[in-house]
Amino acid sequence: MEGDLKIALIGNPNSGKSTLFNILTGLNQKVGNFPGVTIDKKTGFCKLPDNRISQIIDLPGTYSLYPKSRDEVIVMEALADKKSAIHPDLIIFVADASNLKRNLLLYTQIADLKIPVIIALNMMDLAKRSGIEISSDALALKLGVQVVPISARNNDGISCLKQAILNSSKIPLQVDSIEVESLAPELIRKIQKELQVDLPYVALQLAHQHEQLSFLNADENKRISEIENEFAFHSQKTQATETIARYNFINDVLFDTISFKADAKLETISNRIDKVLTHKIFGFILFAVILFLIFQSIFAWSEYPMGLIEQLFVWLADTGNSLLPEGVLRSLLIDGVLAGLSGVLIFIPQIAILFAFISILEDTGYMSRVTFMMDKIMRKVGLNGKSVVPLIGGLACAVPAIMSARNIENWKDRMITIMVTPLVACSARLPIYTLLISLVVPSKSIWGFINLQGVALMSLYVFSIISAVVVAWVMKYILKSRERGYFIMELPVYRMPRWNNILLTMYEKVKTFVFEAGKVIIAISIILWVLASYGPGERFDTIEKKFESDLYTQKYTPAELDRLIASAKLENSYAGVLGKSIEPAIKPLGFDWKIGIALITSFAAREVFVGTMATIYSVDADDKHLESVRQKMQSARNPDTGLPVFTTAVAFSLMIFYAFAMQCMSTVAVVYRETKHWKWPTIQFVYMTGLAYVASFIVYQTLK
Amino acid sequence: MKLSQLEPGQSGVIKEFTDLEMSVKLMEMGCLPGESIVVERYAPLGDPMAIRVSGYQLSLRKLEASTIILQ
Incomplete structure (x- = not known):
């Protein structure tokens, strides 16, 4: 499903963008990946008053189009690349009304990309309580766009926002903020001409960010670098000039659209809370x-x-x-x-x-x-x-x-x-x-x-x-350092949690766990069942024949015999063979071959350990008694000594092993995707498994 | 005077920056020349610090704050 209209939500972090996204889409949302990178792409559908369906894309929160992290590059890629699957027809710019000046910086950058835009002026209630009065009509008039006051937390103004989406035009009507061309006239003109870019601001952004943008090919990238050199383009200086120019424009806009009253209760409350919550002791x-x-x-x-x-x-x-x-x-x-x-x-x-x-x-x-x-x-x-x-x-x-x-x-x-x-x-x-x-x-x-x-x-x-x-x-x-680190971070005002937002998060996480981890767990459970129920060659037939002999049938009751057969079969199954083959290596840690099997299967995901134990023991133990895994493990005895398998030493050794070992395929995969190199997950896997072995060895030998 | 030299409760007006790369990020976050800054508190361990600038609270490390020169 594509929807009739593609709308992107853009705004600063903490601007209430995600809350608005949740209100607009409700349970009609899904989490996917942006092409090429691994941050969550949240998209959803929203029904408009005229029954059209719009697709809503939640883009990562950012303070400016100049990215400070890989996350934020996505915003530029979505907006500058017209061929992108997430290039929007309309932008809803979510602005925090209590901090309008800083929020408008990103707005003016977005506006220069000439995509139709609506401003959702969020947190109007908060702004009022902090003594800020904003005339949204005056703001709309000055910027040439629709400005809709909303309060996403209180669900206020949402129908007006939906109406504004209907009223929005297909062509961008926003007024120009700064003279982009004057920042680097020749460079912009040359990039526009050679790479066939319509907009001067897109051309300028390409100069700044071309190395990170995935939609440019190698030739284009090289050409932009050459043009940069030709005009001695200094990215940071130009950024500084641009930012100051934009703030000048914003100051003009806000001069008679916003007014401040002296008493700001909210800040004081937040400040008082902070005095306790960030107190030394x-x-x-x-x-x-x-x-x-x-x-x-x-x-x-x-x-x-x-x-x-x-x-x-x-x-x-x-x-x-x-x-x-x-x-x-x-x-x-x-x-x-x-x-x-x-x-x-x-x-x-x-x-x-x-x-x-x-x-x-x-x-x-x-x-x-x-x-x-x-x-x-x-x-x-x-x-x-x-x-x-x-x-x-x-x-x-x-x-x-x-x-x-x-x-x-x-x-x-x-x-x-x-x-x-x-x-x-x-x-x-x-x-x-x-x-x-x-x-x-x-x-x-x-x-x-x-x-x-x-x-x-x-x-x-x-x-x-x-x-x-x-x-x-x-x-x-x-590790050798590559760049310098910042710690410039907004401390948002304390607020009550939004309960439906929390419920939605819980639902989403559980859903992800059940469907992502669940798939692996069930698949492995089935593979395990096969491994535990079938053995190599004629072994199973031999076992059955062995126990059919008078030697056994006279000595044991049928129930005992069944259990012996089951146990012998598991030991001789593929899983048993596999577990046994690693037993010498894990014996110093206190693990037997059954734990060995679980260690092997839980390479895929740690939680599989429990599923494996469930399968092993329900295959192993007497089928008539449906006990829980816990009880089965508790009653597990070492066949040689008759002592419990899960002693304190073994249990703690096992826990320490799992504490250190990288027993998770999904983590390996995600580290590879995040670091773009197999080197990192490999190092991680080796160091973690090594630590796990040594630590478990120490724990078992001490507690034994 | 550097921003990092202020005590909690003290304030100042931004004059200039000593680091170009940092200044771009700081300006994006609303720390502009001419803007006034109030130091609200230091973290329990003395670093980073929390400042109030253009109506909101921002935290930054002392090292970063030392690139901001006050009037």
């Missing part, structure tokens, strides 16, 4: 408390819904077993598909809760204060204050977190952030941790409110962050 205590609260809540709140999901699958398996005829199909459906599916769905509650917290922190403006407080420490270890966001995002999933590292302009800071983010305990480790903690740590409370299991989990999280920091510090000395 309280600030850090509060941050620690918030982190602690999040992890306690994940444990406490997710217990009930997870129990329900567990019960549902036990019931489904029970029903399946009684309804379906015994055979390959039943085995595939119940032991392969259903087992994998439950391994995916069981973690929805935890992911939803974690993302609810993360999006509340983002939404209220607290996240940028975290960055503000942490910058100095982070810089010491070779990271950037902005690295806090990917690292905290890494608590949920390394894949989006690594992608969010794009916001770090500095190459070295970004690379180090990408390299250490997978060390942070992500939600895919959560299933493994919860499962193993519940096996070996008693569910007891100390002082009545602190759950021991919660403490164990939190320690793992803290440990993961410490290891990320240590590795980052080491890398600071290994």
Whole structure:
């Protein structure tokens, strides 16, 4: 579906662009990729009052068309390249009314690209409360475009905005802001002529940005470089001149369209909150408390819904077993598909809760204060204050977190952030941790409110962050710097979170997890079922013949015999052979071949470990008793010694292994795409697996 | 006088920049010559700092602030 009209949303970060996007499109949105780069492309559809359908594209927030990061290049590519699939017919420029002057800088740049544009003057309520009065009619008159006052948070003015879309013309009507040609007359004329560019401002932008724009071919790129040299074009000087000229124009425009009243209550409130939240002592205590609260809540709140999901699958398996005829199909459906599916769905509650917290922190403006407080420490270890966001995002999933590292302009800071983010305990480790903690740590409370299991989990999280920091510090000395880093960041005013926005985020993250990770998990569950149910050569026949002999039939009851056969079959299946072949290498870590199988399969994704355990043990154990994976692992005994397999030493060794090892194909893929080089994911994979092996070895040998 | 030398609560007016590359970014964020700046606070560890400029709060490192010369 293309829609009748393509509309791009453009604006500064924190201008409320995403809120407006959510209001316009609702659940009618999808997340994809921009061609060539990996940032999320959010598109959606919106029905206009005349029943036409418009496609809405949410472009990344930026302060100017001169990109500070790869993310922001997309805006220029979409607007300057008429052949681009996301080249809009109309732009809705979302401006923060409480900070109009700075917002209009980007507007004037956009306006010079001569695409029809409407200004959505957002946060009018906020502006009023801070004592700012804006005459939107006067502004419209001066700029020659429609200006619609809205408040996206309160859902105000949206129907007017939709009406404005209907009223918009197909040709750009905005007035010119500055004399673009005068910035570099000969250069602009020559680029316009040689590359057949209609607009002077596009020609100028090509000169500034040609090296980064993907729609230019090598010849065009070379030609622009030559023209630049010919006229001794100085990109930064020209940018400075342009920016000052634009602000002069903006000052003229705003002179009689905006007025300020003295009392600004909102700022003061925000300032007062900041005095506490970024206080020398309280600030850090509060941050620690918030982190602690999040992890306690994940444990406490997710217990009930997870129990329900567990019960549902036990019931489904029970029903399946009684309804379906015994055979390959039943085995595939119940032991392969259903087992994998439950391994995916069981973690929805935890992911939803974690993302609810993360999006509340983002939404209220607290996240940028975290960055503000942490910058100095982070810089010491070779990271950037902005690295806090990917690292905290890494608590949920390394894949989006690594992608969010794009916001770090500095190459070295970004690379180090990408390299250490997978060390942070992500939600895919959560299933493994919860499962193993519940096996070996008693569910007891100390002082009545602190759950021991919660403490164990939190320690793992803290440990993961410490290891990320240590590795980052080491890398600071290994990596060579390429460019300088900035830390110029807006601290938005504190605001109440928007609950429907948070719900939408939770929905979107869960959906992504279920469909992206879920696909892999179920596919691997099925492959595993095959690996565990079939063996090389005649081995399975031999086993059956062996156990048919009188020696066994007289000694064991039929039930015991079944179990022996199943166990022997698994040991001789493809999976068993594979697991056994790596057993010598992993024995010093306390792992047996069953764990070996899980290690192999979870190379694809860590959470597969649990699915694998489910499959292995439901194939292995007595089929009549439908116990949960946890109970099966608890009752697992070493066939030689009769002792439990999952002792404290093994469980912790395993958790530490997963804490370090890069057991995630999606992360490997995303690091490759972000760094555009196989070198980085390879280094990452090797160093992480090496660390995992050494650390697990130490843990097992100490605790044994 | 450099911006980085101000104490919280003190203010000044931007005169010029000592670093061209930084100045482009700063101007995009509203730090223009002639604009007045109030230092709101320093981060708990002394760096970065939060300033109020053209009606909003901006945080920047002291090193970056030292490229802004005040009148």
